[in-house]
Amino acid sequence: MCPVTVFEQDGCDLRVEWGLDGVHALGPHCAVLVVVDVLVFTTTVDVALGRGARVLPLPWRDERAAAMAEALGAVLTPPGLDESYGQPGWTLRPSSLTDLPAGTLLGIASPNGATLAAAAAETGTAVLAGCLRNASAVAAAASAIAEDRPVGVIAAGERWRPERTLRPSIEDYLGAGAIAAAVTGRSAPSSEATLAAVSYRAVRDRIPALLGGSISGRELIAAGVPEDVALATDVDVSTVVPVLDNGVFTS
Template identity: 60%
Template sequence: MTVYTQHGHDLRLDWGGDGVRALGEDCAVLVIIDVLVFTTSVDIVLGRGGRVLPLPWRDERGQRLAREAGATLVPSGLTGLDGARLSADRSAGWSLRPSSLVTVPEGTFLGIASPNGATLCAAAASTGATVLAGCLRNATAVGAAAHTLAAGRPVGVVAAGERWRDTEPPRLRPSLEDWLGAAAVAAAIPARTPSPEAELAALSYRSAGDRVAELVTGSVSGRELAEAGLPGDVSLAAAVDSSDVVPLLNGEGILERWPG
């Protein structure tokens, strides 16, 4: 065990895939945060009585895994990382975009790949921790659930971040919206001995107060989506505590609502 596990603290916070690996060594619960947009999309689908199979990004096994699980694989070109353009075109039907999912029928089962949130959920499944998917919409509910499920053991919150596009594979770009999402979950967990990383996050969220939506909208990621004609996705993602959905990754690697 190394200092990177933030050992000795009952609430911990880190970033990206390395954060999943470090915190997953010792945490009973891992909460994955990808506000724009994977975990927001998950919240919306599960809130309508659906389920989501998170799939690793650019993994040729994705189609097979979705087919074997009986999930509908949705297009995932929201960020342009796969060469697709950002688009507000609704004719394509369901996608990674939250606003494309607000009318999914009850019982819908979607397979969604994304470079950040979905990939991290899939990776977190292998750590042995209980995995939750959190966002600004469900931060308080997810924080309370994480505390309950951990039963006194450590909770790790992992902000997914975004990606720079100048390297292959693209480098992690820490993002304001995921910092705020992770901070909101951290602030909702009654930790006795939070790590400095988790404590500062919670303090920053409380300090932001009612400006959270404004900050997300004005962030680089929020502006990127708005300039692509997708301001509705940003508004959905920034609706703090508008949901009480707790997405939990079950033993089959599927995100479903907890408690079932």
């Protein structure tokens, strides 16, 4: 049995935390973890599954990734967002997948969302992929799976360069807040979950402008892919619930 401390937000039935350390802290103590990487991994997963495809999340810079993808017959996308700019075919970018054929299995490696999803699976909890597009649907599924046990929401965050340390990002905080605000049946949310939900409710009518003006949004727009930001800011347009099943996100 894992020891429980304040860092696990013990005693709370809805919890929000950041990054890989958050996965390790909350995973063993929650019935379900929702990984949120709005720009762009979990948005990409939503778009892909909405097309009838599946996604294999792969750890970042793990030499086993290509072998895992090959063993499952997955199409391996270029590793990471930077490597996806200007590339033809299917990539980590959600706008590259709008014509993805049903039945495709994509292997996607990324330093944030994909890595966290793979790590979350190792904690033994149920793992969902949430974003702004499917926030209400994912929240409803998380509530149903957890019943009276805790729900954890992980804001992936981005990475400072070159150190690659965690950079908290407003798009993931608002995505986590949208899901926290929609989770039902909770009587004792943590302070972290409460603030995330309140923050989202306060600005939910300004999501496109806020994300477009964020560091991550401006980076994508400057790279010539504003359509990725537009797809990510379509709140609750999707009923897809990506569930990690034997290492693969399926709807």
